[in-house]
Amino acid sequence: xxxxxKTAWLLCxxxxxxxxCSSDKQADRExxxxxxxxxxxxxxxxxxxxxxxxxxxxxxGYEAKIFDSxxxxxxxxxxxxxxxxxxxxxxxxxxxxxxxxxxNILKAKAAGVPVFCMDREVNADDAATSQILSDNYSGCVELxxxxxxxxxGAGDYVELLGLVGDNNTWARSGGFHSVVDEFPDLKMVAQxxxxxxxxxxxxxxxxxxxxQPDIKAVFCGNDAMAMGALQALQAADKVSQVRxxxxxxxxxxxxxxxxxxxxxxxxxxxxxxxxxxxxxxHEYFEGRREFPQRIxxxxxxxDAENVAGYRE
Amino acid sequence: MKKSYKxxxxxxxxxxxxxxxxxxxxxxxxxxxxxxxxxxxxxxDSIYYQGMLKNDRTVGLPALLAAVRAxxxxxxxxxxxxxxxxxxxxxxxxxSGKIAEITADGISLVxxxxxxxxxxxxxxxxxxxxxxxxxxxxxxxxxxxxxNRVSEALNALIRTKIIPPVVQQLQAGDRIAVTxxxxxxxxxxxxxxxxxxxxxxxxE
Numbered sequence: 001x002x003x004x005x006k007t008a009w010l011l012c013x014x015x016x017x018x019x020x021c022s023s024d025k026q027a028d029r030e031x032x033x034x035x036x037x038x039x040x041x042x043x044x045x046x047x048x049x050x051x052x053x054x055x056x057x058x059x060x061g062y063e064a065k066i067f068d069s070x071x072x073x074x075x076x077x078x079x080x081x082x083x084x085x086x087x088x089x090x091x092x093x094x095x096x097x098x099x100x101x102x103x104n105i106l107k108a109k110a111a112g113v114p115v116f117c118m119d120r121e122v123n124a125d126d127a128a129t130s131q132i133l134s135d136n137y138s139g140c141v142e143l144x145x146x147x148x149x150x151x152x153g154a155g156d157y158v159e160l161l162g163l164v165g166d167n168n169t170w171a172r173s174g175g176f177h178s179v180v181d182e183f184p185d186l187k188m189v190a191q192x193x194x195x196x197x198x199x200x201x202x203x204x205x206x207x208x209x210x211x212q213p214d215i216k217a218v219f220c221g222n223d224a225m226a227m228g229a230l231q232a233l234q235a236a237d238k239v240s241q242v243r244x245x246x247x248x249x250x251x252x253x254x255x256x257x258x259x260x261x262x263x264x265x266x267x268x269x270x271x272x273x274x275x276x277x278x279x280x281x282h283e284y285f286e287g288r289r290e291f292p293q294r295i296x297x298x299x300x301x302x303d304a305e306n307v308a309g310y311r312e
Numbered sequence: 313m314k315k316s317y318k319x320x321x322x323x324x325x326x327x328x329x330x331x332x333x334x335x336x337x338x339x340x341x342x343x344x345x346x347x348x349x350x351x352x353x354x355x356x357d358s359i360y361y362q363g364m365l366k367n368d369r370t371v372g373l374p375a376l377l378a379a380v381r382a383x384x385x386x387x388x389x390x391x392x393x394x395x396x397x398x399x400x401x402x403x404x405x406x407x408s409g410k411i412a413e414i415t416a417d418g419i420s421l422v423x424x425x426x427x428x429x430x431x432x433x434x435x436x437x438x439x440x441x442x443x444x445x446x447x448x449x450x451x452x453x454x455x456x457x458x459x460n461r462v463s464e465a466l467n468a469l470i471r472t473k474i475i476p477p478v479v480q481q482l483q484a485g486d487r488i489a490v491t492x493x494x495x496x497x498x499x500x501x502x503x504x505x506x507x508x509x510x511x512x513x514x515x516e
Binding site: 121123125132133135137141142145148167179276292293295296297298300309 | 394395396397398399400435437438439450451454455456457460464467471499
């Protein structure tokens with residue numbers, strides 16, 4: 001009888017210690033806080049990136065808070081100072097500036113806070129813990145080929161650039177021009193920044209159309225600008241004359257491709273980038289310290305031929 | 313009088329120091345200088361002439377397609393190269409066949425296995441050849457921009473110097489052997505459209 005009681009006690013003790021360990025681990029997870037710092041929440045694409053990252057972090061058992069840098073490096077810097085002072089344990093970061101944001105990452109690094117960049121690259125390979133980035137260049141090479149084929153290799157066109165301080169702007173423009181510039185009968189008659197912003201793109205396009213009424217196409221560095229360009233072209237009754245190309249894979253642009261109003265876009269995967277960054281933060285908390293510095297995420301061409309497979 | 317000499321000398325000295333302490337250069341010239349540190353064209357030449365055509369990764373196209381049909385994941389793992397995350401991968405393949413048609417965009421080729429494939433001779437752009445070769449690592453370069461410049465140099469070499477002289481000599485009915493890159497996506501494996509971005513075309 002005594003032996004049975006002894007064994008029962010022993011079992012209880014073992015079970016209790018297991019429970020204590022697991023609750024400690026759970027408490028530890030709940031105590032960890034992850035900041036999601038996003039360049040701007042004034043663009044639906046970045047809202048998806050921010051909310052997906054926060055959801056993935058919470059699903060892993062941690063606390064998550066979203067910070068909006070409002071496309072302003074000074075606000076981003078304030079966000080970093082606040083979140084470091086508030087004791088956040090990791091940062092999932094979408095930078096505002098390829099060079100200007102490095103100092104913020106280094107501040108976090110000095111405070112022992114790992115930073116995982118999402119979508120936008122910074123010009124340093126020893127600052128962030130890892131950078132998970134859309135393969136903008138390859139995506140825009142494919143768009144460039146589609147552009148040349150659609151225009152038959154000839155005609156005047158314009159390019160709407162994104163934010164000039166963002167590497168994505170130049171990676172996209174670079175991929176596009178690596179193709180299009182090899183066709184001398186394609187002439188770029190205007191190239192202007194519209195800051196990745198729909199309203200700004202509409203204004204810029206309206207101005208360009210006054211000086212260049214005979215253009216055949218517009219290449220836009222993101223889908224918000226493609227929608228802005230479409231609005232301007234609709235107002236000028238030139239939708240059938242000017243072919244529009246975007247980049248992002250936004251739902252409204254995918255719809256317009258189906259309607260034949262936009263020719264093509266590059267489908268990015270913000271949810272994949274957010275999920276990978278959240279997983280990396282989790283693995284960092286679990287003890288992993290070696291991460292690939294840059295991970296490209298594939299961009300897929302969406303055009304009239306395959307648009308059905310991309311409709312939500 | 314002495315004083316005026318003194319001031320004159322002082323002004324000359326200040327002007328000399330000022331002129332030599334500040335330099336103005338065109339931004340394009342500075343960028344060109346900083347870019348001159350690495351010779352992308354020489355690097356692309358070395359990849360092409362010393363590695364790409366002797367590549368152990370090259371697989372016969374029929375063997376690749378059979379492997380993909382039998383075990384897609386295994387075939388992608390064994391023969392493919394995917395940098396980062398995505399559904400597709402690049403493969404370095406070789407095949408032979410008879411030319412059905414030559415257009416401005418490329419060659420329609422009927423392979424020895426009676427498959428009709430395309431050899432793209434006009435749009436040799438992007439990272440297909442660099443990645444299919446597996447000879448260049450992302451970590452070899454500090455930024456993605458530099459990594460992509462390798463592709464641009466490699467593509468320019470093949471698109472402008474290697475392929476055109478060969479294609480000019482070809483006509484429908486000729487037999488050729490092709491080595492080049494193919495992109496396959498796990499999303500479309502049932503009836504994949506085979507388009508080879510050539511690294512080499514050899515008349516047989």
